[in-house]
Amino acid sequence: MASEYDIIIIGGGAAGFTAGMYAARDRCRTLLLERFSAGGQVLNCPHIENYPGFPDGVAGYSLGPLLQQQAMNFGMEMKLSEVYNLRVDGGVKVLQTDDGEVRARALIIATGSSFSKLNIPGEEEFVGKGVSHCASCDGAFFMDQPVVVIGGGDAALDEGLHLTEYVSSVTVVHRREDLSACRLLRERAHANEKLTFRFNTVVTAIEGNSEVQRVQLEDVKTGERSALDVTGVFIFIGLTPNTQFLNGLVPLNDKGQIVTDLSMRTSVPGIFAAGDVRAESSRQLVSAAGDGATAALAAVQYLRM
Numbered sequence: 001m002a003s004e005y006d007i008i009i010i011g012g013g014a015a016g017f018t019a020g021m022y023a024a025r026d027r028c029r030t031l032l033l034e035r036f037s038a039g040g041q042v043l044n045c046p047h048i049e050n051y052p053g054f055p056d057g058v059a060g061y062s063l064g065p066l067l068q069q070q071a072m073n074f075g076m077e078m079k080l081s082e083v084y085n086l087r088v089d090g091g092v093k094v095l096q097t098d099d100g101e102v103r104a105r106a107l108i109i110a111t112g113s114s115f116s117k118l119n120i121p122g123e124e125e126f127v128g129k130g131v132s133h134c135a136s137c138d139g140a141f142f143m144d145q146p147v148v149v150i151g152g153g154d155a156a157l158d159e160g161l162h163l164t165e166y167v168s169s170v171t172v173v174h175r176r177e178d179l180s181a182c183r184l185l186r187e188r189a190h191a192n193e194k195l196t197f198r199f200n201t202v203v204t205a206i207e208g209n210s211e212v213q214r215v216q217l218e219d220v221k222t223g224e225r226s227a228l229d230v231t232g233v234f235i236f237i238g239l240t241p242n243t244q245f246l247n248g249l250v251p252l253n254d255k256g257q258i259v260t261d262l263s264m265r266t267s268v269p270g271i272f273a274a275g276d277v278r279a280e281s282s283r284q285l286v287s288a289a290g291d292g293a294t295a296a297l298a299a300v301q302y303l304r305m
């Protein structure tokens with residue numbers, strides 16, 4: 001017989017750990033399952049300056065373990081394990097993981113999202129050989145070399161600015177006329193001499209031998225093509241929700257995000273969702289943490305019914 005918990009949380013990011021802290025603090029037998037390492041997307045954030053309580057900012061790699069520790073202090077258990085499948089058996093949620101089955105009366109899905117792909121030649125081939133999604137992890141490998149950042153939102157500019165601490169130049173390639181990043185980041189990016197922009201432009205291929213040597217560009221308005229010599233390609237074109245393992249059990253919107261009410265309840269009794277994975281999330285750390293707290297309180301209430 002598989003172990004049975006009061007509450008299982010899938011995902012060890014800000015939403016999952018906050019949910020775990022609230023659930024365990026309420027004396028629920030709580031398990032959190034995380035497939036990679038504690039922290040989730042915060043591990044990609046070199047310097048977070050908009051999370052309350054840290055007036056000088058905080059590095060993501062510091063915040064992740066703090067979130068984990070705080071939840072575990074209240075007795076939350078954690079396992080490094082991926083969830084592959086989910087079914088409901090007489091109200092009990094049964095999760096198939098790479099360590100076997102685990103069961104719980106309530107489930108909180110806090111699986112966040114993963115970086116979207118361009119699906120262009122070279123993107124897969126050069127992962128780890130010049131293609132990256134993380135400036136703080138990989139920036140130092142490109143010391144004094146030219147790199148390209150693809151995207152025009154907050155993550156693209158934030159990471160592009162961080163890269164200027166290492167590299168000789170950053171070309172930001174964006175398919176639209178304007179950036180969608182917040183004003184503060186746009187101002188910082190325009191003021192940084194190492195950063196230049198190619199608007200209305202897409203990357204059509206990443207090329208090299210054993211490592212990246214150049215990207216092929218295309219102007220979406222004129223169709224003009226050109227090549228840009230770079231050794232690094234950092235891709236930040238959006239996020240895809242991690243909901244594939246649900247296999248249709250929980251309703252999603254057209255973007256693949258989980259639909260919830262304001263208490264984080266899905267339409268399946270006893271299943272809740274929190275953080276970036278849910279529809280209408282503002283996709284910020286503080287809102288992910290807030291969702292986690294709300295979901296855990298609703299799950300505890302569900303268990304008491």
Ligand SMILES: Cc1cc2nc3c(=O)[nH]c(=O)nc-3n(C[C@H](O)[C@H](O)[C@H](O)COP(=O)(O)OP(=O)(O)OC[C@H]3O[C@@H](n4cnc5c(N)ncnc54)[C@H](O)[C@@H]3O)c2cc1C
Nearest residue numbers: 011013014015035040041083111112113275276283284285
């Ligand atoms: C480059 C970058 C910079 C950012 N900067 C900021 C910033 O400065 N300020 C800010 O507020 N926000 C920032 N954000 C956004 C913020 O990081 C996210 O909104 C927040 O981390 C989302 O938290 P989450 O817990 O919902 O999901 P995530 O952090 O994505 O965590 C989800 C976790 O679930 C795990 N998981 C997924 N599927 C499974 C499965 N099947 N089984 C087990 N585990 C699974 C994943 O491995 C992951 O660890 C940034 C994001 C990026 C990418």
